[in-house]
Amino acid sequence: MPRTTLQERDFDVEFRAVTKKFGLVTAVDDVSFSILKGSFHSFLGPSGCGKTSSLRLIGGFEQPDAGEILVNNKSVVGVPPYRRQVNMVFQHYALFPHMDVATNVGYGLRQQRPRLSNKEIQQRVGDALALVRLSGYDRRRTWELSGGQQQRVALARALINKPTVLLLDEPLAALDRKLRKDMQVELKTLQREVGITFVFVTHDQEEALSMSDHIAVMRDGRIVQEGSPTELYHYPLDRYVAGFIGQSNFIAGKVIETGNQVAIRTPEGVVLRAPPSPKAKPLLPGESAVLALRPERIQLSTPEEKLPRVYPGYIAQSTFLGDQTEYHIRTETAEGSGVGALMVRTSSANSHFAPGEPVHLSWEENSGLVLLDD
Ligand SMILES: Nc1ncnc2c1ncn2[C@@H]1O[C@H](COP(=O)(O)OP(=O)(O)OP(=O)(O)O)[C@@H](O)[C@H]1O
Numbered sequence: 001m002p003r004t005t006l007q008e009r010d011f012d013v014e015f016r017a018v019t020k021k022f023g024l025v026t027a028v029d030d031v032s033f034s035i036l037k038g039s040f041h042s043f044l045g046p047s048g049c050g051k052t053s054s055l056r057l058i059g060g061f062e063q064p065d066a067g068e069i070l071v072n073n074k075s076v077v078g079v080p081p082y083r084r085q086v087n088m089v090f091q092h093y094a095l096f097p098h099m100d101v102a103t104n105v106g107y108g109l110r111q112q113r114p115r116l117s118n119k120e121i122q123q124r125v126g127d128a129l130a131l132v133r134l135s136g137y138d139r140r141r142t143w144e145l146s147g148g149q150q151q152r153v154a155l156a157r158a159l160i161n162k163p164t165v166l167l168l169d170e171p172l173a174a175l176d177r178k179l180r181k182d183m184q185v186e187l188k189t190l191q192r193e194v195g196i197t198f199v200f201v202t203h204d205q206e207e208a209l210s211m212s213d214h215i216a217v218m219r220d221g222r223i224v225q226e227g228s229p230t231e232l233y234h235y236p237l238d239r240y241v242a243g244f245i246g247q248s249n250f251i252a253g254k255v256i257e258t259g260n261q262v263a264i265r266t267p268e269g270v271v272l273r274a275p276p277s278p279k280a281k282p283l284l285p286g287e288s289a290v291l292a293l294r295p296e297r298i299q300l301s302t303p304e305e306k307l308p309r310v311y312p313g314y315i316a317q318s319t320f321l322g323d324q325t326e327y328h329i330r331t332e333t334a335e336g337s338g339v340g341a342l343m344v345r346t347s348s349a350n351s352h353f354a355p356g357e358p359v360h361l362s363w364e365e366n367s368g369l370v371l372l373d374d
């Protein structure tokens with residue numbers, strides 16, 4: 001659905017020019033966004049960029065210094081956390097260690113007034129544990145659970161009050177890679193099943209790309225770009241976003257021609273052409289820019305194959321990744337023809353290059369983007 005046709009009620013959370021300062025640090029700097037009802041919305045960015053602060057503002061654990069925060073189209077500034085229809089799963093598991101699983105999960109329900117019957121609490125704890133696939137774990141102690149199971153208990157505890165919005169602060173960061181992958185799939189499935197809006201914070205771009213409907217990339221308390229995973233992957237605004245979303249090679253130079261195709265000249269004098277990012281403001285001659293090239297867009301050939309427009313180099317390192325092989329290539333900068341060090345990924349089935357071997361690199365003129373260097 002295009003955003004322009006949306007009614008106000010389709011948003012669960014909105015920030016309007018929100019600023020939050022801690023002493024001299026501006027953790028959230030004049031940020032505006034809206035989060036669609038029922039969506040999986042992620043904040044992605046490096047440590048200290050303001051992700052947790054943004055979540056805590058939505059949850060009511062912090063108050064903004066300026067701006068307006070809306071949950072369900074109502075201003076919540078000054079409304080305490082327990083009066084917002086929002087629950088949070090914290091960056092570090094916060095299970096109560098002296099309580100068993102069922103008591104942890106039912107904690108929020110037992111705080112409700114008027115009191116719920118024990119039978120109802122038991123029923124809902126059972127339902128919540130079933131939702132996170134931990135039926136039968138009621139009497140386990142928290143130290144008898146694996147990291148992934150603890151995380152699922154924390155999720156069940158946050159879901160039991162049926163919040164409209166669930167805030168998740170790097171909930172998978174403490175898990176090992178395999179478990180994290182499994183939990184990513186489970187979380188996404190769970191979100192579809194319950195239909196609750198998930199606001200998810202991560203500094204792991206792969207995680208954000210694979211799970212989100214919408215990603216906001218943050219830097220120094222601001223949102224630098226937001227959009228769907230494919231939009232951000234294919235049309236990053238600048239080098240920062242391109243470097244954060246997926247992997248890219250960056251070949252730096254100065255802009256010498258602009259228009260539908262931008263030309264840059266590298267310090268070695270190589271002229272490279274590619275389109276600009278369709279969403280970025282136009283580049284100006286003389287500006288510092290990079291050609292951003294995804295590793296899978298570069299073709300490798302042997303020097304014997306006579307392809308047009310090639311850059312000579314040699315294999316510095318080869319890493320077998322299963323179905324793909326990743327090569328680090330050094331180009332021959334000494335001859336004034338080089339573009340630096342590049343990373344190339346090809347299907348392992350067609351890969352037969354060994355370290356030290358000379359290769360030719362080539363790519364289609366439209367396969368990269370020229371982006372502002374920052
Ligand atoms: N309670 C606080 N008091 C003082 N400064 C704070 C406080 N909370 C956050 N900050 C500062 O605000 C900035 C943003 O912090 P925040 O926790 O939002 O970052 P983050 O993106 O969640 O980082 P990480 O990935 O490391 O969790 C940081 O510079 C941090 O030091």
Ligand SMILES: [Mg+2]
Binds near residue numbers: 053
């Ligand atoms: Mg954080």
